[in-house]
C-alpha cells in the first residue's frame with residue numbers, strides 16, 4: 423500500500439480492527455520510509471445485482487431504497503430499525519452468496535414478505551399492498567388469509 427506522504431510502498435500494520443459491522447477490516451499502517459501513519463480499509467468486493475421490474479425495465483439493486491420501503495411499511499409498528507436493516511442485510515448477502523446477477527422485483531418483495539409475516543400483520547399488509555399493487559379490498563382479504571394460513575401451518579408443526 424503506497425504511503426500518501428512519500429509514495430513508498432512498504433508499510434507495517436500497527437493495528438487491524440473489524441469495521442462496518444464486520445463487513446470490512448480497518449488497518450492502521452505506518453510507512454517504513456517516513457513513519458507517516460495512515461488508515462486502509464479492506465472489504466469484500468460485491469457484484470452489482472440488477473433488478474427486473476414488473477414493467478420490464480431494469481435497475482441496480484439499491485439497498486437504501488428497499489430499506490426506505492420497509493421503513494414506511496413499518497411506521498408505528500414497534501419493529502426496531504435494526505431489525506429492518508438486518509432483513510435487508512440478509513437479503514443482500516443471500517443474493518451475493520448465490521452469485522445472482524439478476525432477480526425480479528417480485529421475488530425480492532416475496533422474500534421481504536416472508537420476513538414481515540412473522541413480525542407484524544400491519545407491516546405485512548402495507549408492504550404487500552405497495553409491492554403487489556393491490557387494486558381493491560379483496561386483495562387485502564386474500565393477503566390476510568395467506569398470513570393466517572401460514573401461521574396455522576406453523577402452529578400445526580409445533
Ligand SMILES: [Zn+2]
Nearest residue numbers: 425428453456
Ligand atoms: Zn512514507
